[in-house]
Amino acid sequence: MDNSEQDNLQRLIGSIDEVDAGLGAAGYIASRQISTAIYIAHHLRKPILVEGPAGVGKTELAKSVAAWLALPLIRLQCYEGLDESKALYEWKYGKQLLYTQILRDKVGTLIGDADDLGTALTRLHAFGDVFFSKSFLEPRPLLRALEQPRGAVLLIDEIDKSDQEFEAFLLELLSDYQVTIPEIGSITAAVPPIVVLTSNSTRDLGDALKRRCLHLHIGFPDEQLEARIIASRVPGIDARLLVQLVAFVQQLRGLDLKKLPSVSEAIDWARVMVLMHTSVLAEDMVRDSLNVLLKFESDIEAAAKRVADFTAKARQAVAVNR
Amino acid sequence: MSAPRPASPESIRAAASEPLRRFLQVARGAGLRVSAAEGIDAARALDLVGFSDRTILKDTLGLVLAKTADEKLLYDETFELYFQRDEFSGANDPETKPGPEARDLRQWTRDISHGMGGSGGQSLSELLESDDRAVLAMAMEIAAHASGIEKIRYLTQKNRYALQILEHMGLRELEQQMAALRRTGTPDAAARVQLLEERVERLWDTVRDFVERSLLLYARGETEQFRERLLKSARLANLDRHHLERMRVLVRQMAKRLAIRYSRKRRRYQRGQLDVRRTLRRNMGWGGIPFITTWKQQRIEKARVMVLCDVSGSVAWVSQFLLMFLYALTEVLSDIRSFAYAGSLMEVSDILENHSIDEAISRVMAAIGFGSSNYGNALADFEQGWMKHVTHKTTVIILGDARGNGTDPRTDIVGRLAKRAKRIIWLNPELRSAWGTGDSDIYRYAPYCSLVRVCSTLSDLERVFADLLEEAA
Numbered sequence: 001m002d003n004s005e006q007d008n009l010q011r012l013i014g015s016i017d018e019v020d021a022g023l024g025a026a027g028y029i030a031s032r033q034i035s036t037a038i039y040i041a042h043h044l045r046k047p048i049l050v051e052g053p054a055g056v057g058k059t060e061l062a063k064s065v066a067a068w069l070a071l072p073l074i075r076l077q078c079y080e081g082l083d084e085s086k087a088l089y090e091w092k093y094g095k096q097l098l099y100t101q102i103l104r105d106k107v108g109t110l111i112g113d114a115d116d117l118g119t120a121l122t123r124l125h126a127f128g129d130v131f132f133s134k135s136f137l138e139p140r141p142l143l144r145a146l147e148q149p150r151g152a153v154l155l156i157d158e159i160d161k162s163d164q165e166f167e168a169f170l171l172e173l174l175s176d177y178q179v180t181i182p183e184i185g186s187i188t189a190a191v192p193p194i195v196v197l198t199s200n201s202t203r204d205l206g207d208a209l210k211r212r213c214l215h216l217h218i219g220f221p222d223e224q225l226e227a228r229i230i231a232s233r234v235p236g237i238d239a240r241l242l243v244q245l246v247a248f249v250q251q252l253r254g255l256d257l258k259k260l261p262s263v264s265e266a267i268d269w270a271r272v273m274v275l276m277h278t279s280v281l282a283e284d285m286v287r288d289s290l291n292v293l294l295k296f297e298s299d300i301e302a303a304a305k306r307v308a309d310f311t312a313k314a315r316q317a318v319a320v321n322r
Numbered sequence: 323m324s325a326p327r328p329a330s331p332e333s334i335r336a337a338a339s340e341p342l343r344r345f346l347q348v349a350r351g352a353g354l355r356v357s358a359a360e361g362i363d364a365a366r367a368l369d370l371v372g373f374s375d376r377t378i379l380k381d382t383l384g385l386v387l388a389k390t391a392d393e394k395l396l397y398d399e400t401f402e403l404y405f406q407r408d409e410f411s412g413a414n415d416p417e418t419k420p421g422p423e424a425r426d427l428r429q430w431t432r433d434i435s436h437g438m439g440g441s442g443g444q445s446l447s448e449l450l451e452s453d454d455r456a457v458l459a460m461a462m463e464i465a466a467h468a469s470g471i472e473k474i475r476y477l478t479q480k481n482r483y484a485l486q487i488l489e490h491m492g493l494r495e496l497e498q499q500m501a502a503l504r505r506t507g508t509p510d511a512a513a514r515v516q517l518l519e520e521r522v523e524r525l526w527d528t529v530r531d532f533v534e535r536s537l538l539l540y541a542r543g544e545t546e547q548f549r550e551r552l553l554k555s556a557r558l559a560n561l562d563r564h565h566l567e568r569m570r571v572l573v574r575q576m577a578k579r580l581a582i583r584y585s586r587k588r589r590r591y592q593r594g595q596l597d598v599r600r601t602l603r604r605n606m607g608w609g610g611i612p613f614i615t616t617w618k619q620q621r622i623e624k625a626r627v628m629v630l631c632d633v634s635g636s637v638a639w640v641s642q643f644l645l646m647f648l649y650a651l652t653e654v655l656s657d658i659r660s661f662a663y664a665g666s667l668m669e670v671s672d673i674l675e676n677h678s679i680d681e682a683i684s685r686v687m688a689a690i691g692f693g694s695s696n697y698g699n700a701l702a703d704f705e706q707g708w709m710k711h712v713t714h715k716t717t718v719i720i721l722g723d724a725r726g727n728g729t730d731p732r733t734d735i736v737g738r739l740a741k742r743a744k745r746i747i748w749l750n751p752e753l754r755s756a757w758g759t760g761d762s763d764i765y766r767y768a769p770y771c772s773l774v775r776v777c778s779t780l781s782d783l784e785r786v787f788a789d790l791l792e793e794a795a
Contacts, residue, residue, distance in 0.1 A: 016371075016378065036381045040367050093607020204578060211357055215389040
């Protein structure tokens with residue numbers, strides 16, 4: 001284990017406040033809960049399972065941690081049918097085949113003077129499993145994450161989309177930071193990666209997996225946090241517009257919609273506003289750009305009825321906040 | 323807390339373990355499933371962050387202990403209940419900081435628990451007069467544990483425990499002292515008695531509050547389990563409305579369990595049938611020499627279900643739960659089409675898909691429910707509108723008591739339906755002894771159904787769906 005690298009990380013993640021500041025510098029405005037989770041996950045060496053609605057920054061969290069700690073981000077996108085040959089390793093069949101062809105003569109001379117089959121076999125055995133060694137191994141994301149000399153941030157995205165078998169397969173990696181390759185043996189991480197798993201709860205994850213992880217639920221942020229997030233992502237935004245915009249989005253989340261507008265949609269919307277050089281939330285403007293916030297026709301219809309009301313209230317929010 | 327704590331790890335661990343252990347016990351009692359490994363994680367995490375910041379403490383334990391949305395809610399409640407110890411203002415969590423006065427107090431409580439109140443340290447009267455809330459709170463907790471408050475289970479035990487706690491704190495001696503004071507009769511003594519009376523009154527209230535909270539803390543998990551068992555086996559028609567919320571949770575849980583069990587296998591290998599294309603591809607690395615063989619796979623189809631629910635007065639309740647169950651199972655069933663009937667029949671799939679289940683059900687009921695049933699009419703409606711969609715893969719579930727109020731049962735339609743569909747399951751909420759009596763036509767329908775079942779409790783429902791999924795897998 002590389003101690004100096006480990007110490008370095010240890011120093012960077014010294015306290016919850018430092019996590020807060022570090023993520024902030026990487027452009028991720030974290031709630032206290034999120035910083036606490038990162039801090040504890042690192043010190044207990046536990047993976048974090050992040051759940052929450054789409055677009056609240058689950059994936060972004062992993063990216064920002066990687067950016068802050070200057071570690072490589074290794075991402076594994078899960079889907080139905082994902083198996084270990086795509087997630088962990090694959091033998092380089094082509095290379096194996098090519099090498100056996102090239103080395104055929106060499107092998108021939110080596111065992112050419114053997115008297116019988118037994119001796120020939122013994123000689124061959126002496127070379128070990130040359131064709132099943134690490135140089136013929138094609139590492140996939142999980143193995144790559146373990147092999148990084150300085151540690152890594154491993155993002156296992158949308159774990160709920162993978163099959164149950166794959167979830168079980170992950171258990172060894174998540175609890176011991178090692179994987180077993182039958183032909184080679186167990187490979188243990190030089191520096192344990194920081195593992196972030198995300199899930200949209202399309203299916204329930206197994207208890208065994210959950211037991212091995214810390215569980216962080218990221219919900220929609222409150223008004224102040226959301227304003228800070230948007231301000232950091234859309235730097236040019238007018239302060240008054242920002243408050244109004246956030247107030248509007250927050251009201252929208254109170255409606256019974258198929259898909260509630262998330263932080264990422266709010267950021268997109270703020271960008272649209274900035275592009276259009278608006279400085280005050282105007283009703284017709286909101287109506288025209290509602291499709292940035294809402295992704296279903298029925299949602300847009302439902303929200304359109306309340307636009308006038310919400311815009312008026314959002315404008316008042318400024319007065320209150322001042 | 324910002325920097326690592328200067329104190330030695332041992333001392334921190336010693337301070338953390340006892341309150342944490344008790345909290346874990348409480349959390350388990352409240353229904354959180356906390357494994358031993360998670361308990362250890364919690365202790366390690368607490369070593370890191372300490373007890374000093376309440377929000378960090380809460381977030382930290384939440385990360386380790388609560389792992390679903392439901393559990394998070396439960397955890398929040400439990401945490402607030404357990405760490406809410408501010409009834410004596412000024413008492414900032416006495417357990418974590420046992421200072422010197424606390425040790426005196428231990429001595430003192432040991433004395434009074436041996437019935438020597440007043441002879442050792444302070445008596446209850448002195449405590450009350452000095453009005454030191456931190457010490458009082460501490461005394462109450464110690465007395466509470468001496469009287470075994472963790473074992474409280476029922477509402478009716480509240481007063482008994484409150485009295486026991488007060489007695490452990492030295493109530494008897496206090497009463498004797500007050501009686502003695504009254505006998506002396508001086509104005510000074512009278513004033514003291516009045517002061518003590520007021521303070522005892524307040525102490526009573528505090529202790530009662532404390533016991534009530536303890537009841538919530540320690541007894542909730544168990545009472546809930548008991549109630550769940552009861553609700554699962556209770557006849558749906560007899561259930562009170564106020565159980566509805568709990569029933570919904572139960573239905574979701576049961577459905578989820580079934581879904582997990584049956585969503586696992588989506589494909590089945592057919593041994594003996596070589597998949598030539600995939601075998602060649604897999605063995606490209608060996609120049610196409612088939613070292614590894616791949617067999618053909620058969621995708622396991624999700625069960626297609628059409629469900630006809632009687633929503634007339636007598637059976638409406640059961641229908642509601644059937645629909646709830648069905649829609650909680652969408653993960654493992656595909657193409658659920660639901661129909662509601664009473665006097666006539668209509669498709670309600672749209673309503674159920676586009677609204678939350680509670681609202682949808684009330685809409686369905688409002689549209690068609692609570693009339694008197696006419697099975698003949700309803701079946702004729704179905705044949706006319708939807709019979710053509712029934713295929714050999716469809717399972718048709720009919721829920722109803724088969725009491726058509728003397729109208730023509732139209733068993734011929736059920737016969738035609740049986741020929742088209744994979745099978746018909748008839749669920750009857752009536753007890754078997756009532757079948758065939760009066761206007762019940764159940765025995766006339768039965769020959770066309772592959773399964774006729776009594777279905778009056780949640781457990782019955784669960785069994786039906788388990789069978790259904792079993793056969794599909």
